[in-house]
Amino acid sequence: MRAVIQRVTQASCAVDQVITGEIQQGLLVLLGIEDDDTSADIKWLGQKLVNLRIFSDENGLMNKSVQDVDGGILLISQFTLFAQTKKGNRPSFIRAAKPERAKPLYIEMAQYLSTLLGKDVQLGLFGGDMKIDLINDGPVTIIMNTKDKENY
Template sequence: MRAVIQRVSHASCTVDKNITGKIGTGLLILLGIEESDATADLTWLAQKIVNLRIFNDENGLMNKSLAEVGGEILLISQFTLFAQTKKGNRPSFIRAAKPEQAVPLYEQMISELSRLTGNPPKTGIFGADMKINLLNDGPVTIIMNTKDKENY
């Protein structure tokens, strides 16, 4: 599982000109699910995300978690995080999980983030053509990969 985590002042997702999810201060999470991913990857990643101390404290230092600032989450499925560009110029997405596997894991991530924060994340629509609007705060952007836990 790969996640691009952005600290935002606000973010929203629009599908067919309808807003499907909108947050104020919090995290925009782009989530890619790989064929080899399992519930253990999801649990580890959700814990890391909600406990990241990337929000400013009263001294302007990144020292507070999402819960400590009362932040929200906008979770967006993004299979393109598994793009392979080694050959040619057209990306291959062969490692990205197929919808039969990815949708249940995406839904489990929604549930897990909701359980951990006490606040259900806002979402896009899995597989839809989504337009994401955000104001990255900092900017702070962190990339995590559950297959490389020793570096996160």
């Protein structure tokens, strides 16, 4: 499981000009899922996301988590995080889980994050042609991979 995490002052997702999810201060999380990802990956990554101290405290230091600032999370499924570009110029997405495998894990992650935050996580539309609007705060952008936990 791969995630691109962006600290935002606001973010929204629209499909066909209809907002599917939006937050003010919080995290925009782009989530890529592989075939061998499991609930254990969700638990590890979910805990990291809600406890990641990347929000400023009163001294301007990154010491607060999304929970500490009562922020929101906008979770977007993004299979392109597993693009392979080694051969040629057209990316291959063979490592990304097929929708029938990925969608239940995406939903499970959303439910787990909602439980941890104590409020609903905002969502994109799985498999939809989404338009993401955001203001990256900082900018702060972090990439995590559950297959490389020792470095995260």
